[in-house]
Amino acid sequence: MSRSPQSPPIRQPVALALSLAAAxxxxxxxxxxxxxxxxxxxxxxxHAMTEPLAVPITAPVSALPLSAQNATIVAxxxxxxxxxxxxxxxxxxxxxxxxGGVSAAVxxxxxxxxxxxxxxxxxxxxxxxxLTVPAGRSLTLSATGDHLMLMGLKRPLKVGERLPLxxxxxxxxxxxxxxxxxxx
Amino acid sequence: xxxxxxxxxxxxxxxxxxxxxxxxxxxxxxxTLVLGGAWVFARIRSPFPFYGTAYDTPVQAAAFKGTDQDGxxxxxxxxxxxxxxxxxxxxxxxxxxxxxxxxxxxxxxxSLTPAEQANFRVLLVSVDxxxxxxxxxxxxxxxxxxxQGVQIAEPALSRVARAYGASYEQADIKSAxxxxxxxxxxxxxxxxxxxxxxxxxYTQLPQVARVTxxxxxxxxSAVSAEKAQLGAQP
Numbered sequence: 001m002s003r004s005p006q007s008p009p010i011r012q013p014v015a016l017a018l019s020l021a022a023a024x025x026x027x028x029x030x031x032x033x034x035x036x037x038x039x040x041x042x043x044x045x046x047h048a049m050t051e052p053l054a055v056p057i058t059a060p061v062s063a064l065p066l067s068a069q070n071a072t073i074v075a076x077x078x079x080x081x082x083x084x085x086x087x088x089x090x091x092x093x094x095x096x097x098x099x100g101g102v103s104a105a106v107x108x109x110x111x112x113x114x115x116x117x118x119x120x121x122x123x124x125x126x127x128x129x130x131l132t133v134p135a136g137r138s139l140t141l142s143a144t145g146d147h148l149m150l151m152g153l154k155r156p157l158k159v160g161e162r163l164p165l166x167x168x169x170x171x172x173x174x175x176x177x178x179x180x181x182x183x184x
Numbered sequence: 185x186x187x188x189x190x191x192x193x194x195x196x197x198x199x200x201x202x203x204x205x206x207x208x209x210x211x212x213x214x215x216t217l218v219l220g221g222a223w224v225f226a227r228i229r230s231p232f233p234f235y236g237t238a239y240d241t242p243v244q245a246a247a248f249k250g251t252d253q254d255g256x257x258x259x260x261x262x263x264x265x266x267x268x269x270x271x272x273x274x275x276x277x278x279x280x281x282x283x284x285x286x287x288x289x290x291x292x293x294x295s296l297t298p299a300e301q302a303n304f305r306v307l308l309v310s311v312d313x314x315x316x317x318x319x320x321x322x323x324x325x326x327x328x329x330x331x332q333g334v335q336i337a338e339p340a341l342s343r344v345a346r347a348y349g350a351s352y353e354q355a356d357i358k359s360a361x362x363x364x365x366x367x368x369x370x371x372x373x374x375x376x377x378x379x380x381x382x383x384x385x386y387t388q389l390p391q392v393a394r395v396t397x398x399x400x401x402x403x404x405s406a407v408s409a410e411k412a413q414l415g416a417q418p
Contacts, residue, residue, distance in 0.1 A: 078323070
């Protein structure tokens with residue numbers, strides 16, 4: 001009985017504090033989630049889908065609903081024999097497109113790469129078996145995330161030169177891309 | 185998670201008769217106050233709104249010795265070199281971070297006035313001394329702009345890296361000459377008095393104008409600090 005007149009003045013600040021805490025939690029969560037989804041768009045989905053889920057049964061040799069924009073080969077000094085390739089891949093289809101490889105006449109071989117940062121804050125690149133372009137979405141290949149690499153360049157590349165690359169999906173379809181050699 | 189405050193708010197409303205939106209407005213006000221307070225506090229601590237992460241209390245940058253891109257002995261003496269230095273750790277077998285850092289730091293350098301450029305330099309310290317010979321470093325630092333490359337042999341390199349809070353390790357080792365190196369990707373801005381002032385991550389460097397503003401402030405503030413010192417002298 002003696003408690004009830006006391007409770008409203010206590011409950012108000014409690015309610016305020018709770019809503020404050022909830023609001024800040026929501027803010028922190030939304031930021032964290034936004035970062036997570038952005039970071040995971042390409043990779044985790046890609047690795048889980050090494051099995052070609054996207055094998056089209058009805059249309060085996062259908063055109064790949066994939067296009068590339070701003071394809072760039074990073075210009076490197078003449079003595080350097082490996083370089084990176086960046087572009088934005090857009091999947092206009094309704095199924096994810098799983099890339100399994102890249103090749104170019106100018107390089108001995110190509111690799112799909114992902115960028116990871118470890119707990120100590122070290123960033124490193126490692127080869128990935130696949131990269132996935134989600135259905136109806138795009139995948140940005142850049143210096144700070146997923147990208148492609150050309151290894152064993154057979155000759156120095158000139159800035160401004162346009163070179164053909166072939167992207168291969170894990171179900172055997174291909175996309176030819178003309179990439180321009182540019183300095184970053 | 186989100187429905188937790190609703191019973192609390194309605195309880196408050198029921199007991200006090202205060203409409204829920206008044207509580208909401210009060211909550212928003214409280215959050216604004218806290219964030220605003222944090223912002224004001226940050227501005228008081230660091231009067232310049234650095235784009236990079238500023239050191240709260242500038243620390244003296246570690247000096248080191250190595251070999252430069254021309255094969256000559258190189259000594260980095262930040263306290264006495266009287267230059268503003270953007271220093272980063274990298275290696276030339278990775279065509280991502282290194283070219284990006286070199287290229288964008290050069291864009292920063294080029295957007296300074298010639299007088300400012302004379303007091304600014306870019307330094308790449310290789311974390312792969314076994315493969316990054318001076319020749320290879322020269323190819324890299326001259327191709328992507330105008331920088332200096334430094335090869336430091338182990339174990340001195342690991343001491344230098346530790347002094348800067350940088351870290352690196354071999355990864356994806358295929359053979360003695362085929363491996364990747366995972367490394368921290370910070371660029372350290374060191375003022376003319378040799379103090380660490382700001383850190384940018386390589387992903388921040390493409391914002392050339394904002395990085396340049398940081399460099400300009402450190403160039404300018406170093407000059408004014410010098411003037412103040414000179415003025416204080418009889």
